[in-house]
Amino acid sequence: MPKNQASDREVIAKTDEAAALARAKPARFYGFVDGMVRDGALYLVAGGDEGGHGLKKMLEDEADALVKELAGPNPSAIERLLAERISTCSALTTAFENQYVWASKKCNATSAEFWGNQADKAHSRLLKAIAVLAQVRKVGHVVQVNIGERQVNVAGTVQASE
Numbered sequence: 001m002p003k004n005q006a007s008d009r010e011v012i013a014k015t016d017e018a019a020a021l022a023r024a025k026p027a028r029f030y031g032f033v034d035g036m037v038r039d040g041a042l043y044l045v046a047g048g049d050e051g052g053h054g055l056k057k058m059l060e061d062e063a064d065a066l067v068k069e070l071a072g073p074n075p076s077a078i079e080r081l082l083a084e085r086i087s088t089c090s091a092l093t094t095a096f097e098n099q100y101v102w103a104s105k106k107c108n109a110t111s112a113e114f115w116g117n118q119a120d121k122a123h124s125r126l127l128k129a130i131a132v133l134a135q136v137r138k139v140g141h142v143v144q145v146n147i148g149e150r151q152v153n154v155a156g157t158v159q160a161s162e
Helices: 003-024 026-045 053-071 077-106 109-139
Strands: 142-147 150-155
Touching: 026 053, 026 077, 053 077, 077 109
Parallel strands: none
Antiparallel strands: 142 150
């Protein structure tokens, strides 16, 4: 079977898997798509088909370690999602910066400018995701308590009285 037909079948299988996941668990679908984007960026960073699978695996392991480090020991769902997003944005920024360097050497100024703009946008998304994670950690866990018709927001940990 030609290589591109095998690739097409893999893409169709991934697309079917994504569609089934989106229908079954919409919240997990976005994490799945983010993971596909990160994998694509790491594929580019590793050199595509010319790069070794060992390099891509090493980059994936580093990205997974970054997610675990950023998420912390007992992450909330939002902390885990933001850690994954930071990892994806970091991979995209690196991939687009590599494309920019390549285009600057091998292509015209328009291509280099395109990849430079993509790298800038990815870096901006990375910084925003980092800032949001920092805000989430700063706020901590906020609990809203309704007493009668009044709402009281309580920050910090809430302990049950005995």
